[in-house]
Amino acid sequence: MIKINVAVIVGPTASGKTELSVKLAKYFDGEIVSADSMQIYKDMNIATAKPTVLEQQGIKHHLMDFLDPKDSFSVAEYCTLAHKVIKDISSRNKLPIVVGGTGLYVDSLLNNITFTEIKSDEKLRGDLYKLYEGKGVDYLLAMIKEFDQESYLRLSEQKNIKRIIRCIEVFETTGKTQTQLNEESHRFESPYNTVKIGLKSKDREFLYDRINRRVDMMIDTGLLDEARKFLSSKTSVTSVQAIGYKELALYFDGVMPLEECIGKIKMNTRRYAKRQLTWFLRDESIIWMNIDELSKYEIYNQSIDLIKRNFYNG
RNA sequence: GGCGACAUAGCCAAGUGGUAAGGCACGGGUCUGCAAAACCCUGAUUCCCCAGUUCAAAUCUGGGUGUCGCCU
Numbered sequence: 001m002i003k004i005n006v007a008v009i010v011g012p013t014a015s016g017k018t019e020l021s022v023k024l025a026k027y028f029d030g031e032i033v034s035a036d037s038m039q040i041y042k043d044m045n046i047a048t049a050k051p052t053v054l055e056q057q058g059i060k061h062h063l064m065d066f067l068d069p070k071d072s073f074s075v076a077e078y079c080t081l082a083h084k085v086i087k088d089i090s091s092r093n094k095l096p097i098v099v100g101g102t103g104l105y106v107d108s109l110l111n112n113i114t115f116t117e118i119k120s121d122e123k124l125r126g127d128l129y130k131l132y133e134g135k136g137v138d139y140l141l142a143m144i145k146e147f148d149q150e151s152y153l154r155l156s157e158q159k160n161i162k163r164i165i166r167c168i169e170v171f172e173t174t175g176k177t178q179t180q181l182n183e184e185s186h187r188f189e190s191p192y193n194t195v196k197i198g199l200k201s202k203d204r205e206f207l208y209d210r211i212n213r214r215v216d217m218m219i220d221t222g223l224l225d226e227a228r229k230f231l232s233s234k235t236s237v238t239s240v241q242a243i244g245y246k247e248l249a250l251y252f253d254g255v256m257p258l259e260e261c262i263g264k265i266k267m268n269t270r271r272y273a274k275r276q277l278t279w280f281l282r283d284e285s286i287i288w289m290n291i292d293e294l295s296k297y298e299i300y301n302q303s304i305d306l307i308k309r310n311f312y313n314g
Numbered sequence: 315g316g317c318g319a320c321a322u323a324g325c326c327a328a329g330u331g332g333u334a335a336g337g338c339a340c341g342g343g344u345c346u347g348c349a350a351a352a353c354c355c356u357g358a359u360u361c362c363c364c365a366g367u368u369c370a371a372a373u374c375u376g377g378g379u380g381u382c383g384c385c386u
Contacts, residue, residue, distance in 0.1 A: 013350080038350055048350080074347045104349050115347060158344065160353040170347090182346060237348045244350085267339080272350050278343060 003193035004090045005311040007097045010280050011199035012273035014210045018051045021099040025059040028095045034064040035100025038242045041069045046223045047244030070234035075108050076115035103279035112190040128165045140164050148177035195310045198286040206292040215266045243268045
């Protein structure tokens with residue numbers, strides 16, 4: 001099986017993925033495949049730090065800026081689209097560069113996780129949630145124990161209600177257990193040959209500083225207007241999760257002073273970055289570069305070397 | 315200067331004689347169809363300081379220091 005070469009750039013928010021990826025795309029004649037659960041949305045520009053047309057420098061960016069905020073989205077849909085896009089890019093002899101901070105999307109795509117057709121059943125989900133409110137987590141866990149011992153053990157440790165409900169939902173709608181489906185999801189080998197470059201900072205404060213400053217810049221460039229529009233239009237369960245709007249709602253409602261809301265955006269972003277790091281740090285195949293130790297130029301050059309060595313035998 | 319209140323973890327804070335609740339933040343972690351989400355774990359040998367009462371003090375008493383409020 002001939003695998004498709006795919007360069008991958010991951011890392012926490014504000015680590016400089018966008019800039020590096022555009023430079024690499026120029027060098028290698030590549031196209032960007034975004035792996036970002038929020039930049040997929042239209043009109044959510046400032047808050048998601050979506051690269052502007054200028055910043056994109058004529059490089060084609062896929063899976064970005066195409067979905068209406070009122071539509072929800074999922075990993076499964078992402079993977080379907082991304083596989084297609086990568087195939088297309090590579091068929092035109094260009095280098096696909098997957099760039100993004102949504103670890104779940106990146107991993108599911110690159111590991112070629114198979115998502116079996118599951119009709120999303122909102123009613124069932126709602127019913128299960130009511131059951132949870134009425135009888136508690138343990139009641140739902142007991143239900144799981146009946147059909148999927150392994151999932152029961154996994155879920156009873158953390159009591160994450162979202163995942164518990166999902167587990168039951170999966171069984172009810174497919175007749176298969178989550179354990180079984182998870183095994184099946186690894187059926188197909190990955191069609192990709194990857195080089196993964198990770199951007200992070202050695203000193204956490206360094207990244208946090210960048211985050212804080214970037215949020216201030218978002219405010220300066222019109223986040224308030226964007227938030228006002230976003231909050232007054234139709235959104236989906238996916239898009240409302242974005243950091244940068246919900247925090248400002250408190251200010252618009254006159255419940256919290258602006259400065260405090262901005263502080264909340266910064267805090268949520270910092271925590272988000274921390275979670276991204278815990279996710280990506282587990283992946284031992286990622287080659288990390290510290291943005292507070294290397295210059296942009298060094299990172300760029302080392303990335304080029306890495307990609308050349310892996311893909312072009314040079 | 316006088317009077318009063320308060321002083322407990324980075325912050326907010328409960329506790330009024332029986333061996334330091336809780337929340338937030340920080341830090342660490344989990345992750346297979348909402349993932350910028352959701353969830354889990356973690357902190358005070360000590361309660362501003364000193365002395366005293368008591369079997370026992372964050373809790374009571376005296377003194378000191380600090381903060382806040384009111385008064386002249």
